[in-house]
Amino acid sequence: xxxxxxxxxxxxxxxxxxxxxxxxxxxxxxxxLGIKTIRKSSIGDSEDEITSILHEAKSRADVVFITGGLxxxxxxxxxKVLADFFQCSLEINEDALNDVTxxxxxxxxxxxxxxxxxxxxxxKAQFIPNKQGTAPCMWFDEFGVIWVSMPGVPYEMKAIMENxxxxxxxSHFKTPIIYxxxxxxxxxxxxxxxxxxxxxxxxLPTHIKLAYLPSLGIVKLRLTAFGEDIEKLKLEVENxxxxxxxxxxxxxxxxxxxxxxxxxxxxxxNNKATISLAESCTGGHLSHQFTQxxxxxxxxxxxxxxYSNEIKKNILKVSESILHIDGAVSESCVSAMAKSVREKFxxxxxxxxxxxxxxxxxxxxxxLGTVWIALASEGELITRKLQLGGNRLQNIHMTSLNxxxxxxxxxxxxx
Amino acid sequence: xxxxxxxxxxxxxxxxxxxxxxxxxxxxxxxxLGIKTIRKSSIGDSEDEITSILHEAKSRADVVFITGGLxxxxxxxxxKVLADFFQCSLEINEDALNDVTxxxxxxxxxxxxxxxxxxxxxxKAQFIPNKQGTAPCMWFDEFGVIWVSMPGVPYEMKAIMENxxxxxxxSHFKTPIIYxxxxxxxxxxxxxxxxxxxxxxxxLPTHIKLAYLPSLGIVKLRLTAFGEDIEKLKLEVENxxxxxxxxxxxxxxxxxxxxxxxxxxxxxxNNKATISLAESCTGGHLSHQFTQxxxxxxxxxxxxxxYSNEIKKNILKVSESILHIDGAVSESCVSAMAKSVREKFxxxxxxxxxxxxxxxxxxxxxxLGTVWIALASEGELITRKLQLGGNRLQNIHMTSLNxxxxxxxxxxxxx
Numbered sequence: 001x002x003x004x005x006x007x008x009x010x011x012x013x014x015x016x017x018x019x020x021x022x023x024x025x026x027x028x029x030x031x032x033l034g035i036k037t038i039r040k041s042s043i044g045d046s047e048d049e050i051t052s053i054l055h056e057a058k059s060r061a062d063v064v065f066i067t068g069g070l071x072x073x074x075x076x077x078x079x080k081v082l083a084d085f086f087q088c089s090l091e092i093n094e095d096a097l098n099d100v101t102x103x104x105x106x107x108x109x110x111x112x113x114x115x116x117x118x119x120x121x122x123x124k125a126q127f128i129p130n131k132q133g134t135a136p137c138m139w140f141d142e143f144g145v146i147w148v149s150m151p152g153v154p155y156e157m158k159a160i161m162e163n164x165x166x167x168x169x170x171s172h173f174k175t176p177i178i179y180x181x182x183x184x185x186x187x188x189x190x191x192x193x194x195x196x197x198x199x200x201x202x203x204l205p206t207h208i209k210l211a212y213l214p215s216l217g218i219v220k221l222r223l224t225a226f227g228e229d230i231e232k233l234k235l236e237v238e239n240x241x242x243x244x245x246x247x248x249x250x251x252x253x254x255x256x257x258x259x260x261x262x263x264x265x266x267x268x269x270n271n272k273a274t275i276s277l278a279e280s281c282t283g284g285h286l287s288h289q290f291t292q293x294x295x296x297x298x299x300x301x302x303x304x305x306x307y308s309n310e311i312k313k314n315i316l317k318v319s320e321s322i323l324h325i326d327g328a329v330s331e332s333c334v335s336a337m338a339k340s341v342r343e344k345f346x347x348x349x350x351x352x353x354x355x356x357x358x359x360x361x362x363x364x365x366x367x368l369g370t371v372w373i374a375l376a377s378e379g380e381l382i383t384r385k386l387q388l389g390g391n392r393l394q395n396i397h398m399t400s401l402n403x404x405x406x407x408x409x410x411x412x413x414x415x
Numbered sequence: 416x417x418x419x420x421x422x423x424x425x426x427x428x429x430x431x432x433x434x435x436x437x438x439x440x441x442x443x444x445x446x447x448l449g450i451k452t453i454r455k456s457s458i459g460d461s462e463d464e465i466t467s468i469l470h471e472a473k474s475r476a477d478v479v480f481i482t483g484g485l486x487x488x489x490x491x492x493x494x495k496v497l498a499d500f501f502q503c504s505l506e507i508n509e510d511a512l513n514d515v516t517x518x519x520x521x522x523x524x525x526x527x528x529x530x531x532x533x534x535x536x537x538x539k540a541q542f543i544p545n546k547q548g549t550a551p552c553m554w555f556d557e558f559g560v561i562w563v564s565m566p567g568v569p570y571e572m573k574a575i576m577e578n579x580x581x582x583x584x585x586s587h588f589k590t591p592i593i594y595x596x597x598x599x600x601x602x603x604x605x606x607x608x609x610x611x612x613x614x615x616x617x618x619l620p621t622h623i624k625l626a627y628l629p630s631l632g633i634v635k636l637r638l639t640a641f642g643e644d645i646e647k648l649k650l651e652v653e654n655x656x657x658x659x660x661x662x663x664x665x666x667x668x669x670x671x672x673x674x675x676x677x678x679x680x681x682x683x684x685n686n687k688a689t690i691s692l693a694e695s696c697t698g699g700h701l702s703h704q705f706t707q708x709x710x711x712x713x714x715x716x717x718x719x720x721x722y723s724n725e726i727k728k729n730i731l732k733v734s735e736s737i738l739h740i741d742g743a744v745s746e747s748c749v750s751a752m753a754k755s756v757r758e759k760f761x762x763x764x765x766x767x768x769x770x771x772x773x774x775x776x777x778x779x780x781x782x783l784g785t786v787w788i789a790l791a792s793e794g795e796l797i798t799r800k801l802q803l804g805g806n807r808l809q810n811i812h813m814t815s816l817n818x819x820x821x822x823x824x825x826x827x828x829x830x
Contacts, residue, residue: 014452016443017626021434023457028431037429038464040457042438049453056471182432191529191549211460213427214568222432277720283706284699287720291698292808294774302726304719305692305702311717311760345726359709389522390547393707394570 002035002173005061007053008042009069009078010152022067022157029161034175035063045069050081058143063169068152070118070135079138082149083122086142093121096136099129125149128164132156139168146172176226179233182213183221183241184258185251186405190214193221196247200240208240216394217401218260250414253405260404261289267411268299268348275407276345277303278316278337280328281355281371286400301345306337316340329354329366331374331383338376349410350376351403355386357395371399375406382410417450417588420476422468423457424484424493425567437482437572444576448584449591449641450478460484465496473558478584483567485533485550494553497564498537501557508536511551514544540564543579547571554583561587591641594648597628598636598656599673600666601820605629608636611662615655623655631809632816633675665829668820675819676704682826683714683764690822691760692718693731693752695743696770696786701815716760721752731755744769744781746789746798753791765791766818770801772810786814790821797825 006023013020020042027037038060043049050069057064069078083090096119104111118134121127128137128148135151137160148165150157185193190212194201201210207227213220223240225233245252254263268275279286283305290300304315309328312318318336326332334352342350355371362368369388374381386402388395409415421438428435435457442452453475458464465484472479484493498505511534519526533549536542540553543563550566552575563580565572584590600608605627609616616625622642628635638655640648660667669678683690694701698720705715719730724743727733733751741747749767757765770786777783784803789796801817803810824830 013439014442014455015446016439016441016452017628019434019436019439024428024431024434026431027429031430037431038459040429042455044453180430180432191527194529195527211426213433216570222427224426224430279699279702282703283711283715284694284702284704284718284720285706287694287699288697288703288811289699291700291720291722292811294807296698297722300698300722302720302722302730303699304730305699305706305717307706307712307715307717314761315717315719315759344730346729387523392709396703396707 001176002062003038003060004030004035004063004065005057006037006040006065006067007057008040008067008152009045009050010042011044013042013068014044022152022154025154025158026065026067026161029166031178031180033166033169034178035169035173036178045077047077047081050078051085054081054085058145061145062173063146063148066147066149067157070149070151078149079120079122082125082138082140082147086122086124086140088123090120091123093119093125093127093136095127095129096121099136100134103134128160128168130156130160131163132159137164139165177228177230177233179225179227179230179237181223181237181241182256183223183244183252184254184260185219185221185248186217186253186260186401186408188219188248188251190219193219193248193251197221197244200244200247204240205236208236216390217398250409253408259293260401260408261293264404264408264411265290265293265296265299267408271348271411273348273411274299274301275349275351276301276341276347278334278341278350278352279303279305280307280312280337280353281357282353282396282399282403283307285396286351286353286403289400289404301347303345304341312337316344327366329356329370329372331372331385334372334374335376335381335383338374339381342376348377349407351407352376353399353403355388355395355399357399358392369395371395371402373399373403373406375403375410377410382406382415417477417590418453418475419445419450419478419480420472421452421455421480421482422472423455423482423567424460424465425457426459428457428483429459437567437569440569440573441480441482441576444581447593447595447639448581449593450584450588460492462492462496465493466500469496469500473560476560477588478561478563481562481564482572485564485566493564494535494537497540497553497555497562501537501539501555503538505535506538508534508540508542508551510542510544511536514551515549518549543575543583545571545575546578547574552579554580592643592645592648594640594642594645594652596638596652596656597671598638598659598667599669599675600634600636600663601632601668601675601816601823603634603663603666605634608634608663608666612636612659615659615662619655620651623651631805632813665824668823674708675816675823677708679819679823679826680705680708680711680714682823686763686826688763688826689714689716690764690766691716691756691762693749693756693765693767694718694720695722695727695752695768696772697768697811697814697818698722700811701766701768701818704815704819716762718760719756727752731759742781744771744785744787746787746800749787749789750791750796750798753789754796757791763792764822766822767791768814768818770803770810770814772814773807784810786810786817788814788818788821790818790825792825797821797830 125138133156138149140147208225211222306312337352338350371386374383543552548571553564555562623640626637721727752767753765786801789798
């Protein structure tokens with residue numbers, strides 16, 4: 001197994017002023033190559049810190065990726081430390097000089113001394129071109145370790161990795177094969193899920209590992225298989241998923257990059273159905289889940305945000321008596337809303353939400369987090385009561401997820 | 416200067432399957448306290464890796480933050496490693512058991528053995544409650560270093576940091592006196608802002624530092640003052656802001672934790688005004704900005720998501736000829752939508768959005784990112800055309816921000 005370390009250099013990342021997305025991207029790409037990231041580190045623009053982490057990485061990793069610290073204003077700190085670490089000097093690299101000269105020529109700008117300085121490289125560096133910018137990329141094969149130093153600007157780094165570094169890695173290392181698959185579930189908590197699949201989990205072979213990846217309302221299960229033959233691993237993982245599926249089938253909404261709103265959209269498309277929404281407590285959040293999917297206009301017609309009771313009465317024709325006797329957070333109110341929006345917007349289905357998202361508005365009878373949702377279709381009405389326990393935003397989010405899951409399971413005839 | 420290290424545990428981050436946002440958030444908060452992050456590391460769910468990084472951090476840092484590896488499922492071994500590292504045993508912690516029991520009781524669910532197991536803690540741990548979830552937080556004072564172990568779920572971690580850990584850090588370490596104030600701007604890019612305030616920035620005294628914190632559509636300016644006397648620092652910072660304000664007044668929408676949707680809500684309240692929305696391209700996102708603010712029912716009445724042209728015609732009474740001749744993405748269409756929703760929903764103001772969010776739907780005449788917004792009031796109509804350049808979600812987000820800024824400046828009579 002080839003072991004990789006990723007090191008990010010830069011005070012802006014260390015102090016939290018910018019979010020490092022490079023490291024995630026690199027490790028994801030390495031994973032696809034079967035190279036195992038064993039550590040990610042982030043340090044500041046300091047000679048001592050850089051030197052010390054290079055020494056650490058030397059004893060742990062087979063390949064080390066270094067991003068950042070190469071811009072024209074960083075005083076060449078990283079290159080100087082690399083030259084010292086590899087016991088060589090900094091000299092003009094002709095290829096690097098040609099590239100940076102051409103970069104400026106093409107843009108009709110004059111080459112400044114600072115940018116000319118960017119072509120000074122440690123003599124042991126193999127120069128790797130950067131077509132998107134002026135900071136050079138360097139490849140070292142020293143101490144039995146491959147070292148790749150890249151600029152920190154995300155689009156420059158990604159282009160260099162894809163076009164130059166990954167092909168070099170593939171030809172240099174004999175890498176093992178890893179296969180991942182993520183199973184996505186909704187409507188069940190991590191611990192309940194774990195109880196349901198306990199026996200299956202214990203029976204997994206040692207070369208297939210399971211990880212739980214929970215987030216609000218959604219738990220992902222990731223299977224990782226190690227071996228020699230990618231086709232065999234795929235088959236093994238699919239067989240394991242075949243064995244898993246009957247245990248938790250109703251909760252599985254998709255795999256890998258599937259999103260719940262896309263899955264629901266696809267189901268509506270498959271059914272040649274349309275949908276409209278009457279949102280009270282979700283206040284637009286549920287519509288946004290639908291409309292963030294490209295192409296949603298095929299099945300999502302629109303909705304009414306009936307936040308006030310006046311709008312519930314005047315636009316959605318919820319009766320005065322329902323609002324007066326049962327209140328806006330009630331089964332009868334969401335039922336009337338769902339039926340009305342479906343008729344008014346002439347859609348196959350109508351969904352309505354109403355609840356107490358908080359932080360105020362709870363009563364003894366209807367505590368904070370009490371939510372009703374309804375799904376209206378031709379001659380049928382399905383309602384659900386939720387008792388949520390989060391803050392305002394979480395309750396809104398969970399109501400949207402529950403609504404999406406309700407229509408998903410309805411369309412799958414799995415209610 | 417107190418030195419901090421942040422360690423993230425979890426294969427899912429190491430393999431790049433999820434993006435670690437916790438580390439940035441923590442280092443940003445520490446920076447505000449005057450605690451210097453010296454290293455960030457990310458390692459896998461491996462006993463050897465966790466043990467070895469704990470030993471490394473012991474010799475470098477004064478305080479170590481560990482996130483992740485505490486969920487109820489079997490892939491979690493952080494607690495065991497911590498117990499070994501601190502040479503103590505794992506035992507039931509009564510406070511932790513009470514908390515997890517209550518967590519389940521409140522939600523009307525039964526406590527499972529797996530969740531009961533979460534209250535086993537290293538005996539040297541000081542238990543810190545987690546109100547948002549079931550994974551416990553632990554504080555250790557060992558080897559002359561403070562160790563804080565927290566769950567990896569971002570909203571749980573943030574609540575624990577804000578309510579429990581930060582106050583403990585402040586009282587434990589003699590942190591320097593620092594005063595921060597954040598000035599929040601909307602509707603101007605970082606480089607234009609920088610040009611406008613250049614002279615002011617250069618005249619800042621050396622003990623007051625300025626940082627630009629840009630995000631989509633909003634640029635925050637953070638002033639950090641270092642000194643001995645907090646009241647004196649506050650006064651100095653306020654004086655600097657008084658000097659800054661005339662330079663960029665129209666762009667400043669708030670300070671510190673102010674959010675644009677709250678600011679707009681407060682302005683509507685102050686004006687005893689109400690608002691309704693007719694959303695096409697924002698598809699619920701703008702309503703969600705309004706309704707995520709507690710108490711918004713005082714001024715936000717509701718809205719119509721008119722995603723399809725049918726709904727624009729039937730619900731919002733946009734004429735066939737407007738849709739046919741000018742199209743849905745046009746000044747005349749958003750004008751009709753805004754006027755109609757305002758009348759129908761009987762509100763002081765009506766706002767409408769329509770545009771091409773992407774990725775498809777652009778034409779030569781109306782390229783991707785073309786957006787119209789309109790604001791209707793009694794006898795007045797204001798429209799704006801935007802030409803956005805982001806992806807679908809960014810375009811939706813930017814349209815919502817521009818709409819909020821339009822009504823903000825209208826209410827301030829600053830258009």
